[in-house]
Amino acid sequence: MSRVVVVGNGMVGQRFVETLRARDVDGRWQITVLAEENRPAYDRVGLSAFFSGATPEELSLVPEGFYDHEGDVCLKLGAQVTEVDRDRKVVRTVDGEYPYDALVLATGSYSFVPPVPGHDLPGTFVYRTIDDLVALRDYAAGRGVGAVVGGGLLGLEAANALRLLGLQTHIVEFAPRLMPQQLDESGAAMLKVQVEALGLTVHTATKTERLEPGADGAVKSMVFGDGQELGVDLVVFAAGVRPRDELARKAGLTVGERGGIAVDETCRTTDADVYAIGECALMIDRVYGLVQPGYAMAEVVAQQLLDQPATFKGADLSTKLKLLGIDVAVFGDAQGELDVVYADPAYGVYAKLALTDDAQTLLGGILVGDASAYATLRASIGGPIPGKLADFLGSGQVEGTLPGTAQVCSCNAVTKNDVFEAISDGCKDVPGIKACTKAGTTCGSCVPLLKSLLAEAGVQQDKAICEHFAFSRQELFDLIRVRGITTFSQLVAEHGQGRGCDLCKPTVASILASLGNGHVLEGEQATLQDTNDHFLANLQRNGTYSVVPRIPGGEITPDKLIVIGEVARDYGLYTKITGGQRIDLLGARVDQLPAIWRRLVDAGFESGHAYGKALRTVKSCVGTTWCRYGVQDSVGLAIALEERYRGLRAPHKIKCAVSGCARECAEARSKDFGVIATENGWNLFLGGNGGFRPRHADLFATDLDTATLVRYIDRFLMFYIRTADRLQRTAAWLESLDGGLDYLREVIVDDSLGLCADLDAAMDRHVGSYVDEWRATLEDPDKLRRFVSFVNAPDAPDPSIEFVTERGQRVPAQHRQPVVVAGTRLPVREVDP
Amino acid sequence: MTAIWTRQWTEVCRFDDLEPERGVAALVGGDQVAVFRTHDGAVYAVSNYDPCSGAYVLSRGIVGTRGHAPTVASPMFKDVYDLRTGECFGQPNVMIRTYAVSCTDGIVRVAARDPS
Ligand SMILES: Cc1cc2nc3c(=O)[nH]c(=O)nc-3n(C[C@H](O)[C@H](O)[C@H](O)COP(=O)(O)OP(=O)(O)OC[C@H]3O[C@@H](n4cnc5c(N)ncnc54)[C@H](O)[C@@H]3O)c2cc1C
Ligand code: SF4
Numbered sequence: 001m002s003r004v005v006v007v008g009n010g011m012v013g014q015r016f017v018e019t020l021r022a023r024d025v026d027g028r029w030q031i032t033v034l035a036e037e038n039r040p041a042y043d044r045v046g047l048s049a050f051f052s053g054a055t056p057e058e059l060s061l062v063p064e065g066f067y068d069h070e071g072d073v074c075l076k077l078g079a080q081v082t083e084v085d086r087d088r089k090v091v092r093t094v095d096g097e098y099p100y101d102a103l104v105l106a107t108g109s110y111s112f113v114p115p116v117p118g119h120d121l122p123g124t125f126v127y128r129t130i131d132d133l134v135a136l137r138d139y140a141a142g143r144g145v146g147a148v149v150g151g152g153l154l155g156l157e158a159a160n161a162l163r164l165l166g167l168q169t170h171i172v173e174f175a176p177r178l179m180p181q182q183l184d185e186s187g188a189a190m191l192k193v194q195v196e197a198l199g200l201t202v203h204t205a206t207k208t209e210r211l212e213p214g215a216d217g218a219v220k221s222m223v224f225g226d227g228q229e230l231g232v233d234l235v236v237f238a239a240g241v242r243p244r245d246e247l248a249r250k251a252g253l254t255v256g257e258r259g260g261i262a263v264d265e266t267c268r269t270t271d272a273d274v275y276a277i278g279e280c281a282l283m284i285d286r287v288y289g290l291v292q293p294g295y296a297m298a299e300v301v302a303q304q305l306l307d308q309p310a311t312f313k314g315a316d317l318s319t320k321l322k323l324l325g326i327d328v329a330v331f332g333d334a335q336g337e338l339d340v341v342y343a344d345p346a347y348g349v350y351a352k353l354a355l356t357d358d359a360q361t362l363l364g365g366i367l368v369g370d371a372s373a374y375a376t377l378r379a380s381i382g383g384p385i386p387g388k389l390a391d392f393l394g395s396g397q398v399e400g401t402l403p404g405t406a407q408v409c410s411c412n413a414v415t416k417n418d419v420f421e422a423i424s425d426g427c428k429d430v431p432g433i434k435a436c437t438k439a440g441t442t443c444g445s446c447v448p449l450l451k452s453l454l455a456e457a458g459v460q461q462d463k464a465i466c467e468h469f470a471f472s473r474q475e476l477f478d479l480i481r482v483r484g485i486t487t488f489s490q491l492v493a494e495h496g497q498g499r500g501c502d503l504c505k506p507t508v509a510s511i512l513a514s515l516g517n518g519h520v521l522e523g524e525q526a527t528l529q530d531t532n533d534h535f536l537a538n539l540q541r542n543g544t545y546s547v548v549p550r551i552p553g554g555e556i557t558p559d560k561l562i563v564i565g566e567v568a569r570d571y572g573l574y575t576k577i578t579g580g581q582r583i584d585l586l587g588a589r590v591d592q593l594p595a596i597w598r599r600l601v602d603a604g605f606e607s608g609h610a611y612g613k614a615l616r617t618v619k620s621c622v623g624t625t626w627c628r629y630g631v632q633d634s635v636g637l638a639i640a641l642e643e644r645y646r647g648l649r650a651p652h653k654i655k656c657a658v659s660g661c662a663r664e665c666a667e668a669r670s671k672d673f674g675v676i677a678t679e680n681g682w683n684l685f686l687g688g689n690g691g692f693r694p695r696h697a698d699l700f701a702t703d704l705d706t707a708t709l710v711r712y713i714d715r716f717l718m719f720y721i722r723t724a725d726r727l728q729r730t731a732a733w734l735e736s737l738d739g740g741l742d743y744l745r746e747v748i749v750d751d752s753l754g755l756c757a758d759l760d761a762a763m764d765r766h767v768g769s770y771v772d773e774w775r776a777t778l779e780d781p782d783k784l785r786r787f788v789s790f791v792n793a794p795d796a797p798d799p800s801i802e803f804v805t806e807r808g809q810r811v812p813a814q815h816r817q818p819v820v821v822a823g824t825r826l827p828v829r830e831v832d833p
Numbered sequence: 834m835t836a837i838w839t840r841q842w843t844e845v846c847r848f849d850d851l852e853p854e855r856g857v858a859a860l861v862g863g864d865q866v867a868v869f870r871t872h873d874g875a876v877y878a879v880s881n882y883d884p885c886s887g888a889y890v891l892s893r894g895i896v897g898t899r900g901h902a903p904t905v906a907s908p909m910f911k912d913v914y915d916l917r918t919g920e921c922f923g924q925p926n927v928m929i930r931t932y933a934v935s936c937t938d939g940i941v942r943v944a945a946r947d948p949s
Contacts, residue, residue, distance in 0.1 A: 467899070489872075499854070499872050501897035502906035502913070527854040531893040531908035534855075539908055543888040590893075791846045791857040791868070798858075800865065800882075800889045 001030045001072075004305060005091055005100040007081045007247065009035035011044055011442075012278030012294035013106030014061050019302040021073060029305060031073040032098055034091065036080040037129060040067070045291055045442055048157050050133050051164045052478060055753055059130070084251040086271055102305055105248060105261060105269075105276040106298075109241035109289070114149070118211030123219035123234045127158040128241075136236065137754055140165040143233035147171070147222055149208050150238035151178040153319060158238045159200055164482060169200045170230060172222070176205045182319065182330040183366060186343060190350040190368045194326045197348075198483075203230075211235060243280045243287050256282040265311040267301045275301045288315055291442055292411045316410040318364075318378050320371060327371030331378040332364025344369075353377070353385065360384055375449030379406035379416070408449055411442035416453060423457045430454070465726055466503040469496045473651060473726040477511050481722075486517055487524050506530045507726050510613055513649035514721050516765050519776050520612075520649075521783045532611035535787070536773055537593055540586055542801055542812035545593060547573065547585040548610035549600050550646060553620045553638035553658075554581030563603040567596055574809045580617035580655060582608055587810055589798055591789045597774045606772035609647060613727075615654045618642035619667070623660025623677065630660035632677030637706065638666075641675075644710070647770050648717065651724040651733075655689060669697045672730040673713055678702065682709045686716055686744070687734035695731040698741050701749070714763035715748035715756055722759075842935065842942040849939065851876065856892035856905065862945030866932055867892035869916060871903045877916035878932035878943045883907040885927065 004020070006013050017031055035041075042059040043049075049059065067075040076093075083092040090097045111126035113119050125136045140146065146162040148155045151173030162169040171178070177188035178195065192202050207225035214220030222230045243260040254262040254270040260282025267275045267283070278294035279287065288294065293315035303310035318331035336354025343350045349369035355362060362385050367374055379402050380386050386402060402408075404417040414437045422436040430450050434440045440447045464470045469492075471479065476491075485491050488508050492500055500508075509528035513520055520526070520533050532538050537545035549564065564583055568575045571592055573585040588596055597607075609616060618641045621627065623634030638658040648654070657668040658675040668674025674685040680703040688697030701712060724733040737743050746752040748759070777783045788794040802813035845859040851870035858881045859866050865881035869892075881889045886909035894905040896916075903916040913922045914929055921927035933944040 468897075498898035498900070499896075499903075501899065501904065502895040502911055505895050505897060524853075527852060527896070530895065531890070534893065539890070539893075541886070541888065541909075543890045786852075786855075786857075789858060790860045790865075791850060792844070792859045796860065798865075798889060 002028060002101040003030050003032065003099060004102045004104060005098050006031065006033045006104045006106055007091065008106040008108055008278075008280075009033050009037070009041045009075060009077075010106060010108045010278065011041060011061065011291050012108070012298050013104070014041035015295050016104060016106060016277060016298035016302060017073065018063075018066075019298055020305060023302055023306055027072065029072075029102075032100075033067075033073075033075045034079040034081050034093060034098065035075060035077050037131070038078045039130065040075060040077065042130060043442070044128075047127075047130070047133065048161055050130065051137070051161045052482070053753060053755065056130055081247060084247055084274070086251055086274070089273065101273065103274045104301060105274065105280055106278045106294075107244040107247065107280040109243050109279040111237060112240040112242045113237045114208070114239050116208050116210050118213065118219065119237070121211055121213050121219040122217060124211065125234065125236045127154060127161070127236055127238050133161070134754075136161070136234070137165060139234055140167055141757070144168055145170070145232050146234045146236065147230065147232045148236045148238055150240065151175070151202065151204065152181060152238070152240070153179060154241075155238035156195070158236045159195075160198075162236065163198065163200060167233070170203060170232070171195070171200060172203045172206050172208055172224075172230075174205070174207055178202065178204065179328070179330075182334075183328075183368070184334070184352065186341070187328075187350050187352065187366045187368045190343070190345070190348055191326070191328055193345075194348050194369060198326070241279065241289055243282065245280055245282075248274075248276065248280075256285070256287070260287040265300075265313075266304055266309075267297050267312060275304075277301055283312055288317075290315070290317060290319070292316055295411065295442075296413075316378075316407075318410060320374055327367065327369060327374075329367040329371035329374035329378075330365075331374065332362070332381040334364045334366050336363040355385075375408070375446045376402065376452075378410065379408055379449065408453065409437075409439035409442070409446045411446075412438040414439035419450065419453050420457060423454065423459060428454075428459055465507060466501055468492060468498045468500050468504050471495070473507055473511070473728075474723050476508065477514075477722055480508070480511050481515060486512070488512075488528050489524060500528075502530070503726070506533070506613075509533065510649045510651065514766075516769055519771070519783075520773060521777060526783075526786075530612070535590060535593060536597075536607060536611060536777060537588070538611045540812070543798065544587045544589055544801055544812070546610055547588050547593070547596055547600070548578070548582055548608040549605035550608035550642070551582040552642040552646075553618060553635050555620075555635055555639060560603060560605070563600065563605075567599050571596055572803075572810050574811060578617075581619050582610075582617060584610070587803065587812070589789060589801060590787055591794070591797065594778060594784055594787050598778055601772070601775050601778060606646075607774040609773075613650055613653050615642070615645040615648045615650070615656070617655055618645075619655070619657035619671070621658075621660050621665035623658075627660055627665075629663060630677070631679055632660055632682065634658040634660035634666065634675075634677060637675065637682075641710070641713070644767055645713075645717065647773065648721075648766055650717070650721050652727055652729045654717070654730065670694065671697060673697065673716060675709065681705050684709055684712055686741070687731045689729060690731035691729055698734070700741060700745065711760065712748055715759045716744070718759040718762050719744075719748060719755070841945050843945055845878075845941045845943050847939055848876070848936055848941055851941065854896040856894065856896065858889070858892040859943065861932065861943045864930075864932075864945060865889045866943050867905070868934070868941065868943065869896055869903075869905060871896060871916070875903065876934045876936050876941055877903065878934045879905070879914065879916060879919055880930040880932075882929065883909055883912070884929060885910050885912045885921075885924070891929070 040062040079093045081091045081093055090099045111128045126132055146167035147170040148159045149172050151171050159169050159171045178191050209223045209225050211219050212221045219235055245255045245259055245261045248261040249255050261276035261280055262282045263269050263276050267277055269276050277297035300310045300312050320329040334354050337357040338355040340353045351367050353365040362380050402416050406416050408414055408416050418437050422433050427433045427436050433450050440450050463472045505528040568585050574587050576584045578584050618638040620634045620638030624630040625635050654672045656673050657666040657671045659666040659668045660677050668676050669685050670688050672689050674697050676683045682704045683702045684700045685697035686700045789798040790796055803810040804813050843861045854872055856867045856869040866878050867881040868878045870876050881891050883891050890908055894908045897904050904913050906913045919929040919931040935942045
């Protein structure tokens, strides 16, 4: 067996190992990978997803168990190679020596930091590794202003990250325009408008002269070429990358004048046993800063090692910017003999297509503002534009089908035919196609195209909430939060279509409420609410509503009990003790609700949220207050929890219970979250209930003190609210979490996503801003106006509501059978009023 | 068959009383009518009676669109009706009555059935 040593476990190094393993069916090569970073290869292209919540695990590129078979392939993490001894054919790390028959250098790049004075002050960062991002995130916490040096692709990504971290963000670019390498002047101008609309400040044609420290020694201001100064709390350098060729240099291999390990089209360096691939390689005078050419090189070397001749054949340099909300795409050769340009400043759209002079062949193009046509256009390079040019110019969209040979995913060289083959082999959705073909697994820009290919092949797949939004609830949540959207109108205008429906409107209403956008009946929010939230009561089957005052923990004074009894008697309401330890008052007409609530509010009651998707009750047993077995105060805790979470809007209603000992009289394990007292504190159970598919909650943590317990519940609830689907209960949500309860523990106990501070703050905001919705409604004549049965007869009760008496109380008269109303439509003659 | 109806108009409310994308119920010649104002300022009137549940509740449903059709979803079992025609999406033989609406001088009027 021959030995190949790979230096670097980045995207390209990993791809090389996978390719060689897949092709080396006879087991000719034993592979050793030496990696300087402390984690196995991850998706650097998708690095920024880290700031929208992706975990390092989610970014990982290494298939599970890949390096587990000791022997034929092994990975050493934290193993920086310090020297290559070409005479003895060994590489050296601090730990030891590794002999090789073939050596593959896949050392990537480092971020270039311009040598301006102050570039190494505390508070300066680069944007290359997960560790860089972790350091940046930690430093950014609690700070206000950030600047990015560099307005290219990477700089814009870094700037977006700063924005997501909540910083006021500046982009400082030396060139006179953004993305100077890819965009023409008009495209860059349009991009600038869009970037500024996101709230970022762009300084083009601006040279960074020096950085200056503040009193604490960390960076405090930037001084520009024209003497202007900008106060900043941190600076990220994204001014380009340089190939990491230091090992090769030291080993006497030829490197380029401006860096990069010189290789020929077989990826061989000047030493025939040493190869270089990826971003460290200078392939015939060119260093490629993109992953796709690197993957092609990985393939070339893998084949050579198996004696299959192969050469590098150039690369597709298309890129699509992944800035939330802004589309920018550059593909193919954007300089053609014939340019077709479409610009619509009103909509911030700019498109340029480069064609051959007979307009028959697409060479490349630039899309700013709307890149929905990117994947299709890119796949069409070298052939005619799909569909009619005029349609494209008018709408920015292309229709029409691609030829089977069109490359759908250029990162992984997957054609439309490959995708269709995968579909006919049974792939039913994008994840399936990804797993089967690798398409869409790298930069992700072809994912929309994969979806349309699935549609073209007649496969139904959709996680969209409804016809108005192509997003899941979680995506909508992020969109609303990150873009600071406060109204449905804005959301549907910018990210949806039509005017919404009974699926998306309440979902958005709930998201807006979770993000603390005020009273549910305030302004436009009122129109989004389901009837229950609209009338702050639960619609019953005859069109009347329920009245359910909050009785935290089920504990109530005799005086309050009497008030409830009197109200029920005076309005003829049916009363029932509920399973959640409160009292339902049923049968109130819309026009009676305010008067009923006025009496309840005056007696000290507040809304019990028996309507809407929100926290309902926290049930309790009597615990140490009365019970001879109780070991903790279950009543006190239940009341505290119910008051803490009252009014909390969620994807589904939430119920909880607290039992004072393991006898479990409150049935805590059948709730969304349940607490059971122990001698030493509290055991927390999560994800019970399950609705029509009942489920017992799982034990999440044991013997917690009260403060820790409450923090965990805070985080559990907030994380659920942020990531669950529409109408997904905690039980189903927990089951759908990849990694389940352990993963949840990592997130809310170990803070693996770095989210906890954010979740805590969100809950604190909720608790701090709670107001009783009924009290607020009674105080506002505008909100009270809607509580009438008829707009033109406010005092007339609804005559359709009829009751009969059963077991001594009023109940709805027998339900009318649903009727079918159809038939002829009659012509009418108009008579004007 | 051709029948001729004569319309009798009833004042319902001011246009400004109508919240965009929300309904009100009104009594029009003994009928319960649900009146809606959509986002574009159009006003529609349909029966307040939801045939699928037997309750008079349509005025309390969520207003929206299906394709280009303005719609209301019954708050009871979420059946969706076309505000222009009264047709029920997904249930071809279910329909609700529609009423003519006029809006002049800021006053919304609905035409009731022939009093006969
Ligand atoms: C934020 C960001 C966004 C990007 N977006 C895109 C995009 O949209 N499209 C695109 O095509 N490209 C994009 N790129 C570029 C892309 O990530 C790189 O082209 C790709 O990662 C190169 O792969 P590589 O394996 O050559 O290098 P890397 O992924 O950098 O891997 C090199 C590895 O080698 C290790 N190493 C170096 N020296 C040694 C040593 N002496 N001993 C041991 N290990 C060593 C390094 O620590 C590193 O882990 C982006 C890059 C960044 C940072
Ligand atoms: S759970 Fe324990 S403390 Fe609570 S009532 Fe039952 S026996 Fe008593």
